[in-house]
Amino acid sequence: METLQALYENRAQQEELDKIEKHIKSSKDKENAKPLDKPEQFLYQLSLIPNFSSRVFCILFQSSFSECMSSITRKISTLQRVCKTLQDNDSVKKILGLVLAFGNFMNGGNRTRGQADGFTLDILPKLKDVKSNDGAKSLLSYIVAYYLRHFDEDAGKETSVFPLPEPHDLFQASQMKFEDFQKDLMRLRKDLRGNGYFSR
Incomplete structure (x- = not known):
C-alpha cells in the first residue's frame, strides 16, 4: 500500500502530461531528438493505464475506510459509555451532590454563593487546590473520604466499585471534539463522492 500511496501522490498532473506528450x-x-528521462518515461507509462488515478485512489480508500470507520465508532462508543455512566450512575450524582453541599457550606456566610443550586464543571479541577487550615488535606480528598465512609458499603473490600467512569475512558472523552468527528466524516463523504460511490 505504501508503494501505491507513493505512486498516487507523485502521479503526473495534466500540465506535466501535456508537456511530455508534446515532447x-x-x-x-x-x-537526434532527446529521449525522455526515466522519471518522465515512467510517468508517461503510468498515464497510459486506463483511469490510473481513480483506480489507485479507490484501492487506497478501500484499504483505509474500515480503519477510519472503526476509529470513529470506537471514539463514539467511548463517549456514549462515559455519558451514560455520568447520567445514570447514582454514585456520580451522590459525589456531585457532596461537592455542591460542601461548597455551599464553605460559602455559608455568602447569600449569593452559599445557597447555590448547582455549579459549573470547571470547579471540579479546583477542588484539590482548596486546603484545610493546616494544609494537610484538600477538599477533594475530604469529599472522597466522606463518600467512602458514608456511601460506599464495600469501601476497602474487593467488591468495591469505582463510582466514576473508567479514568482512561474519561480522559479520552475529554479530549474529543465534535468538530473532529465532523471533519473525519466529511472527508470520508467527500472521498466516497469523488469515487462515485455516494451520490447524495
Whole structure:
C-alpha cells in the first residue's frame, strides 16, 4: 500500500502530461531528438493505464475506510459509555451532590454563593487546590473520604466499585471534539463522492 500511496501522490498532473506528450510528438520524426528521462518515461507509462488515478485512489480508500470507520465508532462508543455512566450512575450524582453541599457550606456566610443550586464543571479541577487550615488535606480528598465512609458499603473490600467512569475512558472523552468527528466524516463523504460511490 505504501508503494501505491507513493505512486498516487507523485502521479503526473495534466500540465506535466501535456508537456511530455508534446515532447514525444515533436521529437517523433527527429533523428537526434532527446529521449525522455526515466522519471518522465515512467510517468508517461503510468498515464497510459486506463483511469490510473481513480483506480489507485479507490484501492487506497478501500484499504483505509474500515480503519477510519472503526476509529470513529470506537471514539463514539467511548463517549456514549462515559455519558451514560455520568447520567445514570447514582454514585456520580451522590459525589456531585457532596461537592455542591460542601461548597455551599464553605460559602455559608455568602447569600449569593452559599445557597447555590448547582455549579459549573470547571470547579471540579479546583477542588484539590482548596486546603484545610493546616494544609494537610484538600477538599477533594475530604469529599472522597466522606463518600467512602458514608456511601460506599464495600469501601476497602474487593467488591468495591469505582463510582466514576473508567479514568482512561474519561480522559479520552475529554479530549474529543465534535468538530473532529465532523471533519473525519466529511472527508470520508467527500472521498466516497469523488469515487462515485455516494451520490447524495
